[in-house]
Amino acid sequence: MSPNRPSRPENILALAGAGADGDLSDSQESVWQEVVKRVDEVYSDLLRYESDLEAKNAELEEAQSFISSVIASVSDILAVCDAEGRIVQANPAFVTLLGRSEAKLIGAPLPDVIVEDDRAVARQFLYAGAPAGDCELRFSTASGPTDVMAINFSSRFDHTGRCVGAVLTGRPIGELRRAYQALHTAHLDLQHAQKKLIEQEKMASLGRLVAGVAHELNNPISFVYGNVHVLERYRKNLSNYFVEAEKLEDSAAAALRTKYRIDPILADLTPLIEGTLEGAHRISEIVKNLRRLSFNRAHEAQKIDVERIVAVAAQWAARSKKNQARICVDVESGLTLWGNEGQIHQIVVNLIDNALDAVRGRADACVTVRAREKSGGDVEIVVEDNGGGIAESAFDKMFEPFFTTKTVGEGTGLGLWISYSIAREHGGDISAANRPEGGAAFTLRLPVGG
Incomplete structure (x- = not known):
């Protein structure tokens, strides 16, 4: 029998107030039989209630153990606060992060374990009636501030629907930020390398075209130089003609004109000059085409x-x-x-x-x-x-x-x-x-x- 289980009354006569000889009248005996029956029913109900209570208590203990094991296995930090912002429960991840025992954390104001510069942010979500939301916080430890952590505050309510505190969960984001920064740096490096490759390919393309361009340049330059040399000889002939023509009478001018082929020279000057201009124009066009390959003004x-x-x-x-x-x-x-x-x-x-x-x-x-x-x-x-x-x-x-x-x-x-x-x-x-x-x-x- 359970030590708290009620005992069943055994001496009914004593309870019934029987006389010295133990006899009861018929009416008294009927009343007390009914009383005994009711007592037996109450006793049975008490035994059943006690058994149900023990079963429910075992279920509650099992549920409590399950919840505790789940909270303990969560890698994210978790802390439960009351309406005044005091810590009433903390999971092992939070205890390990702060480097303090759970006993020292319970009852401590949550702002006390947060870096001073971040406490104002935490107070916006911490106290009863504050809205739920996300923020970034650093916690104070014996070795200094922790990495920045992404924190979520959620309001906590009792069975009547009244807000009685807040629940804090979070995880570090310092490593994630560093990974994003490294990715961003790698992306910039890749873009820089891509631009260099593009410029190298442009230069390679220009080099392949230079072979054809050189041939195109040689042709106009060759006949420009050839025409210039011919013009130089013509110029000397004309110079000699005019010098000697001044010394002779008009009758000899015709002979000199024929000697130095003045008329054919004068007739040939026009196409020579036109050819020279055409060559110069072709060179100009080639140079312009080369300039068009400049990609500096993208x-x-x-x-x-x-x-x-x-x-x-x-x-x-x-x-x-x-x-x-x-x-x-x-x-x-x-x-x-x-x-x-x-x-x-x-x-x-x-x-x-x-x-x-x-x-x-x-x-x-x-x-x-x-x-x-x-x-x-x-x-x-x-x-x-x-x-x-x-x-x-x-x-x-x-x-x-x-x-x-x-x-x-x-x-x-x-x-x-x-x-x-x-x-x-x-x-x-x-x-x-x-x-x-x-x-x-x-x-x-x-x-x-x-």
Whole structure:
């Protein structure tokens, strides 16, 4: 029997107040039998209630043990405060963080364990009636302030719905911030490296074009120098003529004119000078085209003559290759767009350059460049070749940096990637497809702009 369990009365007669001889009247005996019955029922109920109470107490202890084990296993800090902000419960993570025993924490005001500069922030959420919310706090320990922690305050209510305190949970975010900072630094470094690679590819592209440009420069310079030397000889003849003509009579002037071929010289001076001017003009145009490859003014937009830029790009790309592919240019007359001329020139040169590589070795090698204005306000420049086409495995990778199908030393794998990036910066794009009749087609789409 439980020590607190009520004992059942055994001497009913004593309770009934029987006489000395123990006899009861019939009415008294009936009353007390009813009393005994009621006592037995109450006693049974007490035994049942006690058993239920013991079972519920065991369930409560089990639930309390489960909750305590869960709180103890949580890696985030957790603290429960009363309406005045005093700590009434703390989990092991919070105890370990502060380096104090749980006994010293219980009853201590929560602001006392927070770094002084952060206490004002905590007080906004801590006391009864304060709103729930998130903040960042540092806690004071014997070794100094902790890392910044992301803290959540939630209001705590009793069974009547009255706010009786707050619950604090949190985790450190210092490591996360450092990781984000490292990621940001790595991203900046990657952007810097990307810009350097782009500039290197631009210089490499310029170097490939210099071979063709040098040939183009040599021709006009050669006939400019040749014409200048001829003009110098003519000048000497004319000088001698006029010097001697002054010493002779008019009758001898005709003979001298014939001797020094004055008339043919004078007739030849005009085409010589025109040829010299033409050569100088060609040199000027070549220099201008070289200047257009300057990418220092990346954000400067200007009106671009598509017909001219395609023609120049085709000439430059052709001169940088040794193959004798036929290049056909078909550009809609008067077609213009707005953008950075040097960058658009770079895209077209890269696309034609790749097309010429694709038809290398073919007897009927042909590259076609077409440009039209499409409905919707876009300019479409299509570069087609009759080469072997694009492998299916290359479609998903062709615009990625360093991907190339060329042999080692022939390509860096950056041309299409740079071209695609420039097109995207101008609000357009580049797509590729295989032609039904063979070969590949690259389509550059750019908004007219302006």
